[in-house]
Amino acid sequence: MKTDVKLTSMVKTSGCAAKLPPEKLHRVIDNLPLMKSDKLLEGFESADDALVYQVTDDIVSVQTVDFFPPMVDDPFIFGEVAAANALSDVYAMGGEPAVAMNLLCFPSCLELDVMDKILRGGIAKVKEAGAVIAGGHTIADPTPKYGLCVTGYMKKDEVWSNSGAGCGDAVVLTKALGVGIVNTAAKGGEASQKSIDEAVDSMTRLNKIARDTARKYAVHAATDVTGFSLAGHSQECAAASGVSIEFDINELPIIEGARELATFGFIPEGRYTNEDYLFDKVRFEEGIAQDLIDIAFDPQTSGGLLLFMPEADAKAFVKEMDKPYCKLIGRVVPKAERDVIFK
């Protein structure tokens, strides 16, 4: 049994950067038979964060599943990050998680104490979310992976879809970007402790406060920013809403040190596969620094909410949140040649 194993040394890709590249994924799922039900209000085709299924006339269930390999060596923190990331999809729909189940792939060569800590990290975050864990499923697997299947319930007319963004809406992001870059550098022992601490603090932070606060304001559309990057997830919203989105690249909240680490080539592979998929959908104005383009395509693990709100609501929301990482970063404009434009 290994006792002092580095979790990240057992994996090639980590966190949401381990997502299958979107271009490959779409080649398969776009050709699958579409399963329809009158009660399925959001499914595959809208590329939303979670499915929405009608339970009664006015109540829907919001369900999601998310799991990935570790991006940190501490098993408790890995459990926290994986749980915060899975719970986030329910927050991104405007809902509150109610019940969760564990999904765990665990190497037989590791001490059971590591499993205990991963699961305890998950419990801590699910408890903080006010939900409960009720069972799960575990597979012996050489690469550790953990996550949750999460269900929430909410009023049908309170769901935040990713398709309601309207011209004139302001766009707010509630966490800093650059987590994928910092995690890649940390794996190589090249990230500063300050960068690592900021990334861990961000990844373990529930999107609960952002969701609870935003519920007091008008939200026209929402998603969360994870493996497909700010560029990718905003493109999904733009396409689903039939609009384009303009970002002010200098307004993006960025983890301390991430830009410099990008300059030195500590960039996850997912940043490049995101660009490959999005090259004809996203435009960067001339003169934007390369490391800022890296930030825009950087796969995030347990990233923030991306909220589309009337400008006055967005400003009041940002003021109430009062955090440096929660910022107004762009606006919705009429559909243009590209879905997403960075200025």
Place this chain on the structure above:
Amino acid sequence: MELDCRGLSCPEPVIRTKRAIADKPESIDVLVDQRAPLENVSRFLKAMKYNVAVEELDGEWKIKATK
């Protein structure tokens, strides 16, 4: 000097390149076979003030860095 980083995942090619240029050689060639290491090693060498040129050979790349 030539460094073979084929088959390695990020950030390993950058880490190995960093070790290889610790003594500040005048030039180094780095072999890679995926896009991410090609981009990342090129960026690292440029950040370390090398001039970088890339030669493509059958789906692999040779990153040629000179001072």
